[in-house]
Amino acid sequence: MEGISKGLKKLGIHILIMIGILFALLFVFFTIYLPSYTSHGESVTVPDLEGIHYSELNNFLVARDLRYEVTLDSGFVAEATPLSVLKQNPKPGAKVKQNRKIYVTLNAENPPLIKMPGLVNTQLKNAQEILANYGLVRGEIVYVPDIGINVVLEQKYRGRDIKEGFEIPKGSQIDLVVGDGYGNQSFEMPNLIGMDDVEAEFLILGSGLRMGNINYVKTDTVPKGTVVRQLPPDGVMAKTGERVDIWVSELLDTIQF
Numbered sequence: 007m008e009g010i011s012k013g014l015k016k017l018g019i020h021i022l023i024m025i026g027i028l029f030a031l032l033f034v035f036f037t038i039y040l041p042s043y044t045s046h047g048e049s050v051t052v053p054d055l056e057g058i059h060y061s062e063l064n065n066f067l068v069a070r071d072l073r074y075e076v077t078l079d080s081g082f083v084a085e086a087t088p089l090s091v092l093k094q095n096p097k098p099g100a101k102v103k104q105n106r107k108i109y110v111t112l113n114a115e116n117p118p119l120i121k122m123p124g125l126v127n128t129q130l131k132n133a134q135e136i137l138a139n140y141g142l143v144r145g146e147i148v149y150v151p152d153i154g155i156n157v158v159l160e161q162k163y164r165g166r167d168i169k170e171g172f173e174i175p176k177g178s179q180i181d182l183v184v185g186d187g188y189g190n191q192s193f194e195m196p197n198l199i200g201m202d203d204v205e206a207e208f209l210i211l212g213s214g215l216r217m218g219n220i221n222y223v224k225t226d227t228v229p230k231g232t233v234v235r236q237l238p239p240d241g242v243m244a245k246t247g248e249r250v251d252i253w254v255s256e257l258l259d260t261i262q263f
Contacts, residue, residue, distance in 0.1 A: 054098035071104040084177030117175040124170035145179035152247030155187025197240035218251035228255040
């Protein structure tokens with residue numbers, strides 16, 4: 007019995023020693039080796055990359071022990087520099103490990119083309135919201151005499167009328183011609199036939215009407231620059247702010263001998 011007791015005692019001591027060694031190994035592994043292997047406690051603060059150009063990203067991040075990758079998505083902000091950073095992930099201020107990859111979204115080098123929305127006969131407030139939703143910029147607002155108050159009468163791009171559906175670069179500026187609400191006066195349309203185009207335009211605007219299209223007609227019987235047709239014709243009742251189109255003579259090409 008005494009021999010068995012001593013044997014069990016020795017076995018118990020050996021087990022305790024093995025448990026002690028195991029705990030010591032686990033302690034060393036979790037407190038020394040693992041933190042050293044994983045760089046535990048060493049972190050980098052993610053910088054704000056917004057506005058930094060693509061050509062500067064690599065050097066900027068390498069100096070901070072970080073990397074980057076450009077996402078397939080791209081955006082476009084007219085005010086931002088082409089190929090500059092618009093968004094990033096992780097966000098600025100986040101704590102990450104060294105050599106962490108930062109995903110960036112760049113501003114497109116060229117603005118995408120979008121179809122011009124239809125704003126005519128729309129209230130100015132709604133038109134401005136539509137432009138913003140399409141990524142377009144509201145430009146100059148020109149008020150003209152018209153019965154519709156704050157109603158869009160014309161939409162213009164670079165000084166010319168632009169039709170709905172026409173493709174233009176995103177971020178383009180759109181000017182609006184808007185009614186002032188006072189165009190309820192009626193009068194006879196003046197006669198413009200025989201006037202030169204400058205004189206006719208002066209009379210149209212001076213009568214509270216709007217200048218419409220100027221069309222050119224080749225002729226050898228009427229002096230160049232003379233109005234030969236108008237629409238609406240003279241004598242009909244017109245309202246303030248109504249649009250007037252005119253046709254102006256051009257000389258026929260002559261053959262030189």
